Amino acid sequence: MSTPILTMRDITKEFPGVRALSDVNLSVQRGEIHSICGENGAGKSTLMKVLSGVYPHGSYLGDIVFEGQEMEFKGIRDSEAAGIVIIHQELALIPELSIVENLFLGNEQGKAGVINWPVARQRALDLLARVGLDEDPNSQVKNIGIGKQQLVEIAKALAKDVKLLILDEPTAALNDTDSRHLLDLLLGLKAKGITSIMISHKLGEIEEVSDSITIIRDGRTIETLDVTMGEVNENRIIRGMVGRDLDHRFPPHEPSVGDLLLEIRDWSVGHPHDSSRLVVKNANLSIRRGEIVGLAGLMGAGRTELARSVFGESYGHKLGGELVKDGRTLRANTVQKAIDAGLAYVTEDRKSLGLNLLDTIKVSITAAGLRKIRRRGVVDEREEVLAAERYRKSMNIKTPSIEEGVAKLSGGNQQKVVLGKWMFTEPDVLILDEPTRGIDVGAKYEIYEIINRLADSGRGVLVISSELPELLGLCDRIYTLSAGVITADVPRAQADQEILMRYMTQRKAD
Known part of the structure; x- marks a missing residue:
């Protein structure tokens, strides 16, 4: 050689x-x-x-x-x-x-x-x-x-x-x-x-x-x-x-699906710079308690736009539609109102939108739920430490200290911090946008286990992913989105990559 x-x-x-x-x-x-x-x-x-x-x-x-x-x-x-x-x-x-x-x-x-x-x-x-x-x-x-x-x-x-x-x-x-x-x-x-x-x-x-x-x-x-x-x-x-075979890329999970939790009805959203250009068109989607629902679509289909518009109308111009949780219409037109209503959104870009890379793990985990640890307008530092330590352990965040800066963590551990931040708000519905992007297979398995635990606790989970095998291995039902239109709602037992891709590339539902 x-x-x-x-x-x-x-x-x-x-x-x-x-x-x-x-x-x-x-x-x-x-x-x-x-x-x-x-x-x-x-x-x-x-x-x-x-x-x-x-x-x-x-x-x-x-x-x-x-x-x-x-x-x-x-x-x-x-x-x-x-x-x-x-x-x-x-x-x-x-x-x-x-x-x-x-x-x-x-x-x-x-x-x-x-x-x-x-x-x-x-x-x-x-x-x-x-x-x-x-x-x-x-x-x-x-x-x-x-x-x-x-x-x-x-x-x-x-x-x-x-x-x-x-x-x-x-x-x-x-x-x-x-x-x-x-x-x-x-x-x-x-x-x-x-x-x-x-x-x-x-x-x-x-x-x-x-x-x-x-x-x-x-x-x-x-x-x-x-x-x-x-x-x-x-x-x-x-x-x-x-150091071992991963014959099963996804942890075993038996869903326990309960009552209807969240409905998105006839949801339409205009582009932020041109409201006449629809990026989401009359979308209808539902999530039940204990259910993991997937959302599949090609690049530009409107997946993130739909998620962000639902989460406090933080994207574009809402042109119509209704958000119903536990049978009651939500007025969640700001991010804070969405959080107060029991919604959480893990962004696809954890470094730009999900974290402040100048913060510590402790500050990051409690950032979205400061009301829970605030006393007379001042953060209770002891409660902050207890909360951060609790999620460091339960999420298996690999770090020597919660005082460590999140910028020093690996991608998988940063993603766990983001998940911990939203779990601290005790939401009923979690929207996870590309939750395993840029992390390795071992960390992915841990994230999947966390998602399963969230569903088992009675929460509803919406997973957006560009990886069809991920959606097929994780979700109970999968919606497909094409050019802003929901084109299908496919049960897990009937779904495969070919079927999903067919619905992802059509312009309207059959």
Whole structure:
């Protein structure tokens, strides 16, 4: 075998109160796509931050050898100068700047402090062509979709003469079309000799494009699998990640469905900038106590728009419809009124809309239910601590302390904090929008168990998910939505992916 382009030996990284990495070893061959898998909190992103200089030399133990030379990166500029570029899950683009400005930020095209804009624009066009992006370089980044922004990040890396490209969850927020485009681009870069390291929880994608897979568990290297040998599949990867087979991806559950709890009747919503444009059209949906109801639809079908408009009319313009809970019409036209009425909504974007990343776990868990722990307008700190500890234990949030910042938690543990925040309000109905997006199979199983417990306690749960197997494995009934219209209500026993997709792509109910 040829000499690896990268070798990381015995990498150990500690934070106060926790050892994130312990003697991790990684070897990457030149020109391959090498994936790193592991549960949330396993240490994948930490390892890549060590490699890219985010955590500088001296803050960790171990050695990094790149292209035969031992490296001591003091920061990102050092690693980029060597040809290592990392693209984080949270893209490092400035929305208000143009594509060309973002491409060369810190790498300006010019001399003596003067930018040569014609040269920059032409080079930007060449880079965008390399990644298959047909956009005007002068377009503001905020005006292009997240999939195109990912391509801009890769073009930005190519502008730095990248030799090793690191991608942290590159397709987590992308639809199927954009994901396919990005994976094809990685394969194209591989054909041109560029080495890639990819972190992803989408095991099907990993299996498809990877040459090798290194599995990390609890901060330690477990094994490296050679995909080219043809004996690697999703179950094999899962066994390495969690230390056991997950023959059943969903916990066993016998539903106990009770009385009608919530009805959404003839619900219509206009676009926030154009109320004449309907994004939800005469939707009818019901949830019973103890029932887990799914909502399936393609990107743009109106799933999140429906959920947010129901939760305190926090999206668009309500044009008609009625919300009925326990037989009584609700007047829940603000978020606070929706909470007071017993509704809760776990947003699909936990980092931007579900959490304040500057807060601690303690503050985050109690944020939506401060009235419960407030005495004469002042938060009772003892009650706040007791509540946060209770949910830390019941939700199995992996953290040394409730005083830890939520920004330091893994994606799965952040999602548990969001769930704990809404459970603290003691809602009757929980709307969960993409509750397992961006988290690993082990954490998903724990989230599914929590959802089942919520239903078993007599609550009603509405689950919105882009993953049809998730809805089929979890829900008692599944509604399908197409272009803002509810097209079917399918019992679990009659549902499969083909049936759901047929209803998801039709314009009106049969």
